[in-house]
Amino acid sequence: MKLLIIDRDGVINEDSDAYIKSVEEWIPIPGSIEAIAQLSKAGWTVAVATNQSGIARGYYPTTTLDAMHERLRALVAELGGEVGLIVHCPHGPDDGCDCRKPKPGMLKTIAAHYAVELTGLWFVGDSKGDLEAALAVDAQPVLVKTGKGERTLSKGLPAGTLVFEDLAAVARALIHT
Numbered sequence: 001m002k003l004l005i006i007d008r009d010g011v012i013n014e015d016s017d018a019y020i021k022s023v024e025e026w027i028p029i030p031g032s033i034e035a036i037a038q039l040s041k042a043g044w045t046v047a048v049a050t051n052q053s054g055i056a057r058g059y060y061p062t063t064t065l066d067a068m069h070e071r072l073r074a075l076v077a078e079l080g081g082e083v084g085l086i087v088h089c090p091h092g093p094d095d096g097c098d099c100r101k102p103k104p105g106m107l108k109t110i111a112a113h114y115a116v117e118l119t120g121l122w123f124v125g126d127s128k129g130d131l132e133a134a135l136a137v138d139a140q141p142v143l144v145k146t147g148k149g150e151r152t153l154s155k156g157l158p159a160g161t162l163v164f165e166d167l168a169a170v171a172r173a174l175i176h177t
């Protein structure tokens with residue numbers, strides 16, 4: 001099975017240090033919706049693993065997060081593609097959960113859902129925690145330079161991390177290999 005797991009904020013949509021608190025603030029990064037649709041139509045399943053501590057912090061309710069993800073699904077469907085399982089961690093940094101990246105709990109949940117192994121599976125993110133979550137389960141860390149990606153890059157990357165300009169470049173690499 002061709003499964004790609006991606007981070008949300010900074011990979012699919014623009015990120016903000018003030019959190020993405022509403023559907024109106026949820027703005028796709030140019031090319032990302034198209035990339036997901038093209039991957040989907042090429043036989044890839046694209047799943048999402050996203051930290052959403054803004055819920056624990058009381059910045060927005062789960063219903064708003066669900067509305068953002070309905071929007072994502074609708075935009076990809078308009079292009080003939082579909083989005084796979086979306087898993088989010090609603091907890092805060094001090095909640096000690098198993099799902100908040102850099103812990104790999106969400107990656108494990110997605111892998112179990114699709115009954116696939118995580119070894120070597122690409123996980124695309126923009127933050128150091130994304131890369132560390134991938135490494136924790138022997139998946140392939142992939143950094144995009146969108147969102148916080150340039151900031152993450154400037155601090156040095158784990159050995160073996162693949163780097164792409166954006167999700168569209170990741171899609172091109174996967175579809176044409």
Ligand SMILES: O=P(O)(O)OC[C@@H](O)[C@H]1O[C@@H](OP(=O)(O)O)[C@@H](O)[C@@H](O)[C@@H]1O
Binds near residue numbers: 015017020049053127
């Ligand atoms: O990139 P993903 O995992 O999809 O989502 C990241 C968001 O949950 C937010 O994560 C926060 O980190 P803290 O949760 O406050 O450490 C900050 O980095 C925000 O800028 C960011 O919007």
Ligand SMILES: [Mg+2]
Binds near residue numbers: 007010125126127
């Ligand atoms: Mg991110």
Ligand SMILES: [Zn+2]
Binds near residue numbers: 089091099100
């Ligand atoms: Zn969690």
